Amino acid sequence: MAGQRARGKSLVIAAVGWVVAIWIFFPIFWMFLTSFKGEAGAIATPPRLFFVPTLESYHEVFQRGNYWRVTFNTLGVSIGATVVALLFSIPAAYAMAFLPGKRTRGTLLWMLSTRMLPPVGVLVPIYLIARNTHLLDTVTGLALVDMFTNLPITVWMLYTFFREIPVPILEAGRMDGASRWQEITRVLLPLATPGIASTALLSMILCWNEAFWSLNLTSSNAAPLAAFIASFSSPEGLFFGKLSAASTLAVAPILVFGWISQKQLVRGLTFGAVK
Amino acid sequence: MATVELKNIRKTYTSEEIIKGVDLSIESKEFVVFVGPSGCGKSTLLRMIAGLEDISSGDLLIDGRRVNDLAPAERGLAMVFQSYALYPHMNVYQNMEFGLKLAKTPEAERREKILAVAQTLQLENYLKHKPGQLSGGQRQRVAIGRAIVRNPKVFLFDEPLSNLDASLRGQMRVELATLHRRLGATTIYVTHDQIEAMTMADKIVVLQKGIVEQVGSPLELYDHPRNLFVAKFIGSPPMNFLPGTVIAASEEQVRVRLASGQEIAVAAGSAQDLVGAGVTLGVRPEHIRLGDSVENRGSGQVELVEYLGSAAHLHVRMQDGALLVIQTEGGVGVHADDAVTFSFPAERCHLFNSEGVALHRRSSGRMAA
Numbered sequence: 001m002a003g004q005r006a007r008g009k010s011l012v013i014a015a016v017g018w019v020v021a022i023w024i025f026f027p028i029f030w031m032f033l034t035s036f037k038g039e040a041g042a043i044a045t046p047p048r049l050f051f052v053p054t055l056e057s058y059h060e061v062f063q064r065g066n067y068w069r070v071t072f073n074t075l076g077v078s079i080g081a082t083v084v085a086l087l088f089s090i091p092a093a094y095a096m097a098f099l100p101g102k103r104t105r106g107t108l109l110w111m112l113s114t115r116m117l118p119p120v121g122v123l124v125p126i127y128l129i130a131r132n133t134h135l136l137d138t139v140t141g142l143a144l145v146d147m148f149t150n151l152p153i154t155v156w157m158l159y160t161f162f163r164e165i166p167v168p169i170l171e172a173g174r175m176d177g178a179s180r181w182q183e184i185t186r187v188l189l190p191l192a193t194p195g196i197a198s199t200a201l202l203s204m205i206l207c208w209n210e211a212f213w214s215l216n217l218t219s220s221n222a223a224p225l226a227a228f229i230a231s232f233s234s235p236e237g238l239f240f241g242k243l244s245a246a247s248t249l250a251v252a253p254i255l256v257f258g259w260i261s262q263k264q265l266v267r268g269l270t271f272g273a274v275k
Numbered sequence: 276m277a278t279v280e281l282k283n284i285r286k287t288y289t290s291e292e293i294i295k296g297v298d299l300s301i302e303s304k305e306f307v308v309f310v311g312p313s314g315c316g317k318s319t320l321l322r323m324i325a326g327l328e329d330i331s332s333g334d335l336l337i338d339g340r341r342v343n344d345l346a347p348a349e350r351g352l353a354m355v356f357q358s359y360a361l362y363p364h365m366n367v368y369q370n371m372e373f374g375l376k377l378a379k380t381p382e383a384e385r386r387e388k389i390l391a392v393a394q395t396l397q398l399e400n401y402l403k404h405k406p407g408q409l410s411g412g413q414r415q416r417v418a419i420g421r422a423i424v425r426n427p428k429v430f431l432f433d434e435p436l437s438n439l440d441a442s443l444r445g446q447m448r449v450e451l452a453t454l455h456r457r458l459g460a461t462t463i464y465v466t467h468d469q470i471e472a473m474t475m476a477d478k479i480v481v482l483q484k485g486i487v488e489q490v491g492s493p494l495e496l497y498d499h500p501r502n503l504f505v506a507k508f509i510g511s512p513p514m515n516f517l518p519g520t521v522i523a524a525s526e527e528q529v530r531v532r533l534a535s536g537q538e539i540a541v542a543a544g545s546a547q548d549l550v551g552a553g554v555t556l557g558v559r560p561e562h563i564r565l566g567d568s569v570e571n572r573g574s575g576q577v578e579l580v581e582y583l584g585s586a587a588h589l590h591v592r593m594q595d596g597a598l599l600v601i602q603t604e605g606g607v608g609v610h611a612d613d614a615v616t617f618s619f620p621a622e623r624c625h626l627f628n629s630e631g632v633a634l635h636r637r638s639s640g641r642m643a644a
Contacts, residue, residue, distance in 0.1 A: 168357070169361075169362060172356060173362075174327065174348070177346075190364040191363060
């Protein structure tokens with residue numbers, strides 16, 4: 001009886017899970033379908049689920065825009081911003097986790113609070129800074145901005161991961177004669193690898209999907225995928241087929257990447273919540 | 276090997292003083308145990324010696340050299356942590372190798388040292404194992420091995436056995452004591468377990484609230500506790516305490532009337548000025564003799580008998596309501612609710628004045644054997 005009820009319960013939970021998952025995934029699925037419909041099929045009413053697929057939209061997208069170049073830009077921005085963010089946030093999180101002071105908590109919250117500001121609030125100053133430092137429409141400039149906006153998140157995440165590492169292990173390193181640098185590189189980092197990987201992953205995804213700064217700080221030279229997609233929602237009218245094809249091309253790499261590393265990612269996002 | 280000297284060592288956190296001026300000198304090759312209830316500052320003191328905590332004031336000397344400002348590794352110490360603190364990402368060999376590597380010991384020498392230590396600790400077959408694959412006792416041995424390979428001047432142990440189960444603890448206790456005898460290294464060992472302290476130490480340091488209550492050999496502390504705190508802390512089961520009043524005192528003897536009205540003669544001296552004052556009589560469970568007697572007689576009713584096999588603990592309620600524990604030989608044929616009489620041997624009793632300070636005892640309580 002009890003077993004049956006438990007099974008019934010888990011069936012209900014599974015069903016709810018599926019409904020939510022389909023709800024979330026449906027737009028992506030529809031976008032994927034639309035990208036193979038061609039422009040006429042894309043706007044047909046009622047929308048058709050079954051149709052003869054065509055690569056027409058993809059052909060046009062590749063002709064009109066430089067997919068490889070924007071992908072390369074996006075990779076540059078994502079990897080660059082992530083690496084630099086880690087270089088800053090590992091020492092910062094180390095200090096906050098292992099050498100906390102009276103203001104550590106406050107500093108952490110203050111850092112996070114900068115994420116609550118709408119980006120558009122600092123658009124003008126950042127635009128002007130970027131222009132005056134000749135970083136406008138450069139991969140470096142966009143990577144820097146992305147890095148700074150993600151820094152609070154990466155520091156927070158690493159801080160939480162570091163807090164889980166037993167302090168005596170680091171102290172044992174110190175007793176063994178490790179300098180601060182050796183303590184971090186030879187003891188802390190190997191232990192925190194899963195956490196650092198999750199943090200890097202999240203930072204990559206955030207940079208990859210970032211649209212606001214991409215659209216405002218880049219034009220032709222350093223345009224990443226977000227700008228590439230936007231370029232297909234042009235003033236000449238909405239072309240759903242091409243837009244869908246461009247979007248599919250843009251999300252495909254990160255989707256595959258995320259799927260491969262989903263175990264790591266889930267662990268990272270729920271870290272601390274579940275032991 | 277090395278001597279360690281603490282001169283008026285203090286530790287202050289923000290506004291609170293945790294260690295309140297500790298003076299202590301530790302001889303070369305000595306096995307010293309810091310013991311005390313949790314929060315007494317014993318671990319903090321050890322960590323200050325290790326260099327993991329700053330010393331707020333005072334001097335720490337190792338082999339006569341002031342080391343306050345030296346990094347842990349430069350002090351020539353090795354520490355075994357309560358949680359073992361092994362490097363989880365390294366195997367047993369690498370765990371022991373880490374310190375040697377940092378000290379730039381040549382590869383061949385490292386290998387030689389590690390293999391020798393592994394043999395001593397019976398770890399030869401586990402060198403390729405990660406700590407996660409080892410049992411508690413084995414992890415403990417790796418932690419000890421990691422300390423030994425560096426050939427330190429002083430070993431520090433921070434409650435190393437408290438994570439082990441009882442039988443393993445007993446076994447490791449013997450292993451540690453044997454190891455200490457063989458290596459002959461100065462050792463400082465922190466524990467809250469007075470049995471560990473009694474069985475392993477050359478010298479015990481009893482701490483309470485950041486103050487050293489007493490320093491001495493295990494038997495000194497057992498026979499001559501300086502105050503109520505030490506008397507309570509050392510010995511298992513703990514000493515019985517009965518309130519009373521001094522009614523007469525001579526050079527050799529102090530007569531005390533207990534709350535129950537019974538009069539007890541105690542072999543303690545120089546208490547003439549205490550006549551009429553309140554005192555506490557202390558007597559260890561193992562020193563109370565069952566059976567009738569003329570002198571120092573007491574009686575009561577047995578509430579509970581705990582049989583330990585070789586011994587039994589009788590929990591006896593005296594007429595005035597005081598509870599007393601008496602330790603006897605195995606099955607003595609006494610049961611709960613039996614009425615018993617017993618006596619307090621005069622030379623085995625302790626007296627503490629109203630401040631809890633012990634009165635000088637005439638007899639050591641221990642025959643020269």
